Amino acid sequence: MKVQIINKSKHELPNYETIASAGMDLRANISEAITLKPLERAVVKTGLFIALPVGTEAQVRPRSGLAAKNGITVLNSPGTVDADYRGEIGVILVNLSNNDFVINDGERVAQLVIAKHERADWDIVEVLNETERGAGGFGSTGV
Numbered sequence: 001m002k003v004q005i006i007n008k009s010k011h012e013l014p015n016y017e018t019i020a021s022a023g024m025d026l027r028a029n030i031s032e033a034i035t036l037k038p039l040e041r042a043v044v045k046t047g048l049f050i051a052l053p054v055g056t057e058a059q060v061r062p063r064s065g066l067a068a069k070n071g072i073t074v075l076n077s078p079g080t081v082d083a084d085y086r087g088e089i090g091v092i093l094v095n096l097s098n099n100d101f102v103i104n105d106g107e108r109v110a111q112l113v114i115a116k117h118e119r120a121d122w123d124i125v126e127v128l129n130e131t132e133r134g135a136g137g138f139g140s141t142g143v
Contacts, residue, residue, distance in 0.1 A: 008048075026111065036103065041094040046089045058113070060091055073094060074110050081112075
């Protein structure tokens, strides 16, 4: 799939690191370092602008290494970039650790996954078909 992109950052375009990678790393495009204190959040700009085909979205997801090693994650995970959005891609990062975390220019802060999606047309009914699970909620399918 072809996706139009404008790169106003100082960094190379996001790319797939391996043949089987689902996501591409997004890099911080900032003029000065950002320090996230514990439980603080910030929008980190990327300098990237895209035009997706209708029927697709770009999902902004956390990087597992940042989450596991530093407690840094994407707050609205996954963040959605809609096909009709033309603004700069920003990443809402939050520090869930007990330590300050410094984000430097060029640091890989999230990953971007391009995915197809469906649009739903509501079909109003009076009763839903029965299933084995039924109305069982969180934890209802086992331990």
